[in-house]
Amino acid sequence: MSANYRLQEEFETARYYLRRVKVDDAQPIFDSYATDAEVTRFLGWKPHQSLADTSAFLEIAAAEWDLGSGFPVVAFDRKSGGFVGMFHPKLIGHRVSYGYVLQRSAWGKGCATEVMRWLVEQALAHPMIYRVEAFCDVDHPASARVMENAGMEREGILRRYFHHPNISEAPRDCFIYSKVH
Numbered sequence: 001m002s003a004n005y006r007l008q009e010e011f012e013t014a015r016y017y018l019r020r021v022k023v024d025d026a027q028p029i030f031d032s033y034a035t036d037a038e039v040t041r042f043l044g045w046k047p048h049q050s051l052a053d054t055s056a057f058l059e060i061a062a063a064e065w066d067l068g069s070g071f072p073v074v075a076f077d078r079k080s081g082g083f084v085g086m087f088h089p090k091l092i093g094h095r096v097s098y099g100y101v102l103q104r105s106a107w108g109k110g111c112a113t114e115v116m117r118w119l120v121e122q123a124l125a126h127p128m129i130y131r132v133e134a135f136c137d138v139d140h141p142a143s144a145r146v147m148e149n150a151g152m153e154r155e156g157i158l159r160r161y162f163h164h165p166n167i168s169e170a171p172r173d174c175f176i177y178s179k180v181h
Contacts (some may be wrong), residue, residue: 003123005091005126007071013118016084020065021146025074030054032103039104042140043168053174054103060113063090073113075102087115088122096123100146107142116150133178137164142151144175152177 010019033039034048049055069091075084085102098110098119116134123129134142135158140150148154155178160171 004068005096005121005123005129007073007089007122009065010073011118011122012078015078016115017076017078018087018115019076021061021072021074021086023055023060023062026051026055026058028075029058032083033085033101037166038106038142042143042164043101043135043166044163064090071145075111075171084111087119089119089120094129095133096129098132098134112143113149115133116146120150120152120179124179131178131180134174135161135174135176137162137167138173138175139167144177146176150179150180152179 008118010017012018014107023171029097030048030051030053034054037047041045046058047058051172061072066070071091072086072088074086076082077084084106087098090097090099096119100115102111120132123132132152132165133151134147136147138157144154155176158176161174161176163171
């Protein structure tokens, strides 16, 4: 029997260095995107009001590694060393579901596509993973392009699927993307 799926605690793509998230990452996350209303618009949480909000989130995220249920990583530009954002793979049985967020200055530069492509290929190479997936709000075409460019296909629309509190009080429709083997 194969070992359970786990993401490497650190890895590199052509342009980015990624490593397991730590609670000590609270300050760069808070400073770069956690308080930015435009960046958090399509996320499931409101902009953080204090560094304590970011630290509390990171304590939960970091604990997922020990449980083996999620593998959040922070990304840095290999050339400048600057902080870029976070990617959050979650293990759900035989599938991995992804979320990600980039600071605004990293938008449109191919970071999300490059890292997501690496994550998708890495997960599907594991013998116990048969599906990778991600979703995005129907009004977020940039995120939809990332998933398509990472090799995922749109399967359909999930009606009233996810609550984006920065857009609406009601759950919103989302596109679901996947790649299977």
